[in-house]
Amino acid sequence: MYKILEKQALSDIIKLLVIQAPHIAKKAKAGQFVILRITQFGERIPLTIADFDAEAGTITVIFQEVGKSTRQLWSLNPGDNLVTLVGPLGNPSEIEKYGTVVCVAGGVGVAPIYSIAKALKNEGNRVISIMGARNKGLLFWEEKMKSVSDDLIVCTDDGSYGRKAVVTTPLKEIISTNNVNRVWAIGPAIMMKFVSIVTMVFNIPTVVSLNTIMIDGTGMCGGCRVLHEEGAKFVCVDGPEFDGHKIAWDSLLLRQGIYRNEEANAIKQWEHTCHLEKTI
Amino acid sequence: MAGTKRLQKLQHKMPLQDKLIRITNFNEVALGYTEDIAIAEARRCLQCKKPGCVKGCPVGVLIPQFIKAISEKNIDEAVRVMKIKNNLPAICGRVCPQETQCEGSCVLIKTGEPVAIGNLERYVGDYELSHRTCPLIKTEQSGKKIAIVGSGPAGLTCAVDLAREGHQVTIFESLHHPGGVLTYGIPEFRLPKSIVHSEIEYAMNCLDIEIKTDHVIGRTMTLDELLEKYDAVFIGTGAGLPIFMNIPGINYIGVLSANEFLSRINLMKAYLFPQYDTPVRIGKRVAVIGAGNVAMDSARCALRLQRIKGIELGEVRVIYRRSRDEVPARINEFRHAEDEGVIFEFLTNPLEILGDSNGNVIAMKCIRMKLGEPDSNGRRQPIPIAGSEFIIEVDTVIMALGTNPNPLVFKNFDKIQTSKYGTIIINEKTGESSIKRLWAGGDIVTGSATVISAMGAGKLAAANIHRFLSGKEPIQEPALSIS
Numbered sequence: 001m002y003k004i005l006e007k008q009a010l011s012d013i014i015k016l017l018v019i020q021a022p023h024i025a026k027k028a029k030a031g032q033f034v035i036l037r038i039t040q041f042g043e044r045i046p047l048t049i050a051d052f053d054a055e056a057g058t059i060t061v062i063f064q065e066v067g068k069s070t071r072q073l074w075s076l077n078p079g080d081n082l083v084t085l086v087g088p089l090g091n092p093s094e095i096e097k098y099g100t101v102v103c104v105a106g107g108v109g110v111a112p113i114y115s116i117a118k119a120l121k122n123e124g125n126r127v128i129s130i131m132g133a134r135n136k137g138l139l140f141w142e143e144k145m146k147s148v149s150d151d152l153i154v155c156t157d158d159g160s161y162g163r164k165a166v167v168t169t170p171l172k173e174i175i176s177t178n179n180v181n182r183v184w185a186i187g188p189a190i191m192m193k194f195v196s197i198v199t200m201v202f203n204i205p206t207v208v209s210l211n212t213i214m215i216d217g218t219g220m221c222g223g224c225r226v227l228h229e230e231g232a233k234f235v236c237v238d239g240p241e242f243d244g245h246k247i248a249w250d251s252l253l254l255r256q257g258i259y260r261n262e263e264a265n266a267i268k269q270w271e272h273t274c275h276l277e278k279t280i
Numbered sequence: 281m282a283g284t285k286r287l288q289k290l291q292h293k294m295p296l297q298d299k300l301i302r303i304t305n306f307n308e309v310a311l312g313y314t315e316d317i318a319i320a321e322a323r324r325c326l327q328c329k330k331p332g333c334v335k336g337c338p339v340g341v342l343i344p345q346f347i348k349a350i351s352e353k354n355i356d357e358a359v360r361v362m363k364i365k366n367n368l369p370a371i372c373g374r375v376c377p378q379e380t381q382c383e384g385s386c387v388l389i390k391t392g393e394p395v396a397i398g399n400l401e402r403y404v405g406d407y408e409l410s411h412r413t414c415p416l417i418k419t420e421q422s423g424k425k426i427a428i429v430g431s432g433p434a435g436l437t438c439a440v441d442l443a444r445e446g447h448q449v450t451i452f453e454s455l456h457h458p459g460g461v462l463t464y465g466i467p468e469f470r471l472p473k474s475i476v477h478s479e480i481e482y483a484m485n486c487l488d489i490e491i492k493t494d495h496v497i498g499r500t501m502t503l504d505e506l507l508e509k510y511d512a513v514f515i516g517t518g519a520g521l522p523i524f525m526n527i528p529g530i531n532y533i534g535v536l537s538a539n540e541f542l543s544r545i546n547l548m549k550a551y552l553f554p555q556y557d558t559p560v561r562i563g564k565r566v567a568v569i570g571a572g573n574v575a576m577d578s579a580r581c582a583l584r585l586q587r588i589k590g591i592e593l594g595e596v597r598v599i600y601r602r603s604r605d606e607v608p609a610r611i612n613e614f615r616h617a618e619d620e621g622v623i624f625e626f627l628t629n630p631l632e633i634l635g636d637s638n639g640n641v642i643a644m645k646c647i648r649m650k651l652g653e654p655d656s657n658g659r660r661q662p663i664p665i666a667g668s669e670f671i672i673e674v675d676t677v678i679m680a681l682g683t684n685p686n687p688l689v690f691k692n693f694d695k696i697q698t699s700k701y702g703t704i705i706i707n708e709k710t711g712e713s714s715i716k717r718l719w720a721g722g723d724i725v726t727g728s729a730t731v732i733s734a735m736g737a738g739k740l741a742a743a744n745i746h747r748f749l750s751g752k753e754p755i756q757e758p759a760l761s762i763s
Contacts, residue, residue, distance in 0.1 A: 037456060042557050044548070084494055086495070086496060087499065087500065089496065219686050220464075220686065221539050223536065225524075251639065255533060255639065258533050259559050265554060266554050
């Protein structure tokens, strides 16, 4: 059993949990993920390790409440236990001194990119960060991002905070005025696709972190496979980070919707149960 | 009695769940012998002086002896004899390919059907599950610590044998439930999970074996760390990596590996969605590629899911490039699949999977095959028949083409010797790898094989780990392989 120590709402729908897991905290590196399960009936949920503290023996995960399982996860409280927590999974980010690196984060992607930006900064890179979200209510960790970036641009789709723009607009400007050596992009697949299209034109190596459907996280099911220039790759063991220029984005985007109907069904059931519990 | 023996040329049939009913549920298909049937079947055994059946068994179960005990109605004794060689008879009785092992070597085949050794083994195993007359006993503590990687048939067997010798055993399992392929791969209707859990729990409790689930060796810990902390290490991680055909269209929605399909169903209980959170998709026209046990399991799960989800006029096809005579599945599973209505497309090979603009599978382009000359293994090779291409309408494609060893366990441990297939190279006579104090066995050594051969390998490694820890020379048993 893995105990939840702390919970925090970063926005209306973006939530943070600190979980006791000394054996994972000891091994974790930026870019890796865990898989957790809430109850014996639960599905296996992959989540990026947003932060870890080897001394305290804790890991931090950040997630967006989108489906039944993430809502259920947020309904847990400090002192509650998860039945499964396994990791660290996936390959760590390749942190080196590249020169100038632009870190692009969309939505909940700020969580994984923070520890990468921090590691890049520590390695002596000049880090320019771009944070984007649909609206102000979905932004979080601006101060933390500022602390690990030489420059930070915040934008929202609706202009409710920062610049009214999608992340690729400031990205293009930065690329045209700076000698950018590498781009890291983490966020919704559609954002990573368009970042990759932009950087491809300028031939700038671009790392993306994929979050696909998976079960075991050890290469066993193949549900997470993506079409890559070199053939089918498994996100769980070959990734989660890939060269964004080599991914067949359209196939990936279509595959993300495989279980949309089932998710909607599960949410309906969950809301119904919650409603009943409240009534009782 | 001799007169009855001559008359009884055929096996006593295993009682089955009716085929029309069983395809609407995941309950066990084979219901098991009653005591009367078991005794009557046991009496068919001729008690050969030189039994072929024992030679056919990868772990050398004392078959005539346990059958004799059943025929004398002494089931406690049958259990005791069984457990000398096999700790998991309820499992082996259900999943072993008896027709190529013990039963394949039975002398009765000359005049009729062999003794139903598998059914009798299962009878003994099930009796022990409910009576527990034969507790596993640990000898004096040796003070030695052993790590076992993987809790499938090889790891479990190795763990039990070593714990009985008084060693302190810890098993590391990457998934959240132990059992390996017994848990994630083989469906409930063939091997009820309550049996797997009961066997594992019983052994763990009797012998103080610790199972650490959620531990991925290669990620959570490395083999080097295990070698540092433990006196010996055994790797039994199986062959878990799915093989996808190298044809266009494998990433369309609706194409999945048998591993994914079966893990969703068996490990995550997706057939009970939404009571369980994990969903599984099933279409109206399903194609399973391959004809091994995993293909049969997939096809039969698909058939059941279609009924449970109320899909009308659903069809499940098995696409196999060779003919009926070469089907590698256990004969009972193949027969059950046919009885249940699975359609077999023999001598057929997929060329391409076709999809629509939303990325969904809509059809598969196939070609008919014919069998050519036998290759060096004596297997007739399938050859495509030019111009025989055709399109078959499908919305779900399940790839059941076998599996490869998962290299994840070797992360940061390149020094171990592996073959070009990614299997660990061991001394076949002792089970030891190229690294001192590190043994391996099961599918990670042989590539995908059977539960019982993995158990045999676990036993051999356990014997030699024990000898090593006691300061003795290894025993050199003949390779425990079945071909």
